[in-house]
Amino acid sequence: MRYSALKILAEGLTGNRGWKPAWRDPAPKAEYDAVIVGGGGHGLSTAYYLAKNHGLTNVAVLEKGYLGGGNVGRNTTIVRANYFLPGNQEFYSHSLKLWEGLEADLNYNVMHSQRGLINLFHSDGQRDAFVRRGNAMINQGDDAILLDREDVRQHLPYLDFDNTRFPIYGGLLHPRGGTARHDAVAWGYARAADRRGVDLIQNCEVTGFDIRNGKVMGVRTTRGDIRARKVGIVVAGRSSQVAAMAGMRLPIESHILQAFVTEGLKPVIHHVVSFGMGHFYISQSDKGGLVFGGDLDFYASYAARGNLPMKEHVMEAAMTLMPMIGKAKVLRSWGGIMDMSPDGSPFIDRTPVEGLFINCGWNYGGFKAVPASGWCMAHLMATGQPHEAAARFRLDRFLTGRGIMDEEGTGAQHNLH
Numbered sequence: 001m002r003y004s005a006l007k008i009l010a011e012g013l014t015g016n017r018g019w020k021p022a023w024r025d026p027a028p029k030a031e032y033d034a035v036i037v038g039g040g041g042h043g044l045s046t047a048y049y050l051a052k053n054h055g056l057t058n059v060a061v062l063e064k065g066y067l068g069g070g071n072v073g074r075n076t077t078i079v080r081a082n083y084f085l086p087g088n089q090e091f092y093s094h095s096l097k098l099w100e101g102l103e104a105d106l107n108y109n110v111m112h113s114q115r116g117l118i119n120l121f122h123s124d125g126q127r128d129a130f131v132r133r134g135n136a137m138i139n140q141g142d143d144a145i146l147l148d149r150e151d152v153r154q155h156l157p158y159l160d161f162d163n164t165r166f167p168i169y170g171g172l173l174h175p176r177g178g179t180a181r182h183d184a185v186a187w188g189y190a191r192a193a194d195r196r197g198v199d200l201i202q203n204c205e206v207t208g209f210d211i212r213n214g215k216v217m218g219v220r221t222t223r224g225d226i227r228a229r230k231v232g233i234v235v236a237g238r239s240s241q242v243a244a245m246a247g248m249r250l251p252i253e254s255h256i257l258q259a260f261v262t263e264g265l266k267p268v269i270h271h272v273v274s275f276g277m278g279h280f281y282i283s284q285s286d287k288g289g290l291v292f293g294g295d296l297d298f299y300a301s302y303a304a305r306g307n308l309p310m311k312e313h314v315m316e317a318a319m320t321l322m323p324m325i326g327k328a329k330v331l332r333s334w335g336g337i338m339d340m341s342p343d344g345s346p347f348i349d350r351t352p353v354e355g356l357f358i359n360c361g362w363n364y365g366g367f368k369a370v371p372a373s374g375w376c377m378a379h380l381m382a383t384g385q386p387h388e389a390a391a392r393f394r395l396d397r398f399l400t401g402r403g404i405m406d407e408e409g410t411g412a413q414h415n416l417h
C-alpha cells in the first residue's frame with residue numbers, strides 16, 4: 001500500500017478500515033542469501049539498500065526485541081554533516097544527501113526538519129577551530145556560516161549573554177542540519193524493506209554463529225538455526241558481545257548516554273543548539289518538548305538507564321546557558337548503550353571470518369549515519385568491496401595506526417570516551 005494525501009482522505013471518509021500492517025510478521029525460513037543481525041536503524045537500512053541497490057531480496061533482519069526498540073528510538077534525533085576530518089566528512093555528507101530525499105524514497109514521513117544547527121563558541125581559540133571546521137564543511141560541498149555574537153543573539157535571544165560565566169563569542173551555523181523523528185526512521189526503513197521482500201523477524205535473538213573452516217554458514221537463534229553465507233552484525237551497543245560469539249574482540253567499549261525531555265511548550269527553540277563550554281545540547285520536538293542531552297556517564301555498562309551525577313551535570317550546563325529552561329518541568333529521561341570506538345569513528349568492514357561483516361562504533365552520533373551506513377554496508381556485503389564513502393572505516397586501523405580519525409579533531413584520546 002502506497003501512502004498519499006489522497007489515501008489519508010479516502011480512509012478518513014470511510015472509517016479508516018483499509019489500513020494494513022506496515023510490515024508482515026513472517027516465520028524465519030531455513031536459509032537466506034543474507035542475514036542481518038540487529039533491527040535498529042543501521043540493520044534496517046542495510047537490508048533496504050541490499051534489496052533496492054543490489055537486488056538481494058532473500059534477506060532477513062533478525063531482531064532480539066522489537067523493531068526500533070534500541071537506540072534508533074532512544075536518541076535525540078540530530079541529523080548533521082559538520083565533520084572536520086577526511087574519512088568522516090565524505091561519509092556524513094553522503095548521509096545528509098540521502099536524508100534529503102529519504103521521505104520520497106521510503107514513501108514515509110520521517111519528519112526530517114532542516115531547522116539549522118548552531119555550535120556556540122566561547123573563546124578566540126574555539127572560534128579559530130570552528131572557522132577551520134566551517135571551511136572544511138564548505139570544501140566538502142556542505143554549508144556553514146560563521147555567526148558573531150550579535151548574529152547569535154538574533155537567532156537565539158533566550159540565551160544568557162550578559163551574566164554568564166562563559167560569554168558567547170559567536171557560533172557556527174549549519175543550515176542543513178536539523179532533526180528527524182527517530183522511530184519513524186526505523187518504521188520507514190522497515191516498511192520499505194518489507195515491501196521489497198525482506199523478512200523482518202522480531203523476538204529472534206542471535207545466540208551464536210555457525211562457522212566452519214573460517215567461513216560463516218549461518219546463525220543460531222532463539223527461533224532455530226538459519227543458514228546464510230553472508231551475515232552482517234549490526235547491533236550497535238551490543239557489538240562486543242555479539243562479535244565475541246564469532247571469536248572476535250573489538251576495539252569498542254559500551255557506555256551509557258542519557259537524554260531528557262520536558263513538558264510540551266509553545267515553540268521557543270527553533271534550531272538545534274550546542275553549548276561549547278559544557279556538556280549540553282538542545283532542540284524542541286514537534287510536540288513541544290525540549291529534548292536535550294550531554295555527555296556519557298563515563299563508565300562501561302550495558303544498563304539502558306543513566307546515573308544521577310550526569311543528570312545534575314547536564315541540568316547545570318543547561319541553566320548556565322539558558323536560565324529560562326529552569327521554568328520547564330522535565331518529564332522523563334532515559335539512557336541508551338553507545339558503541340564507543342577509541343577515535344570516535346565507526347567500522348563498516350569485513351571480519352577475519354569469510355562472509356561475516358560488521359557495522360559498529362557509532363558512538364553518540366549514529367542516528368544521522370543511518371542512511372549512509374546502510375548504503376555502504378549493503379555495498380560491502382553485496383560486492384565484497386568497501387564503498388568509497390566509507391573507505392576509511394577499517395577494523396585494522398588500530399593495529400596499523402593507519403587512518404585513525406577522531407570526531408573532535410583533537411587526536412585519539414585513549415579511554416576518554
Ligand SMILES: Cc1cc2nc3c(=O)[nH]c(=O)nc-3n(C[C@H](O)[C@H](O)[C@H](O)COP(=O)(O)OP(=O)(O)OC[C@H]3O[C@@H](n4cnc5c(N)ncnc54)[C@H](O)[C@@H]3O)c2cc1C
Pocket residue numbers: 037038039040041042043062063064065066068069070071072073074075076077078079204205206207234235236237238242257258259293334335336337338362363364365366367368369
Ligand atoms: C540518548 C542518546 C542520544 C543520541 N543522540 C543522537 C543524535 O542526536 N544524533 C545522532 O546521530 N545519534 C545519536 N545517538 C546515537 C544513535 O542513536 C546510535 O548511534 C544509533 O541509533 C545506533 O545504531 P542502531 O540504530 O542500529 O542501534 P539500535 O537501534 O540499538 O539497533 C541495534 C539492534 O540490535 C539488536 N540486537 C542486539 N543484540 C542482538 C542479538 N544478539 N540478536 C538480535 N538482535 C540483537 C538490539 O535489540 C537493537 O534493536 C544517540 C544515542 C542515545 C542513546
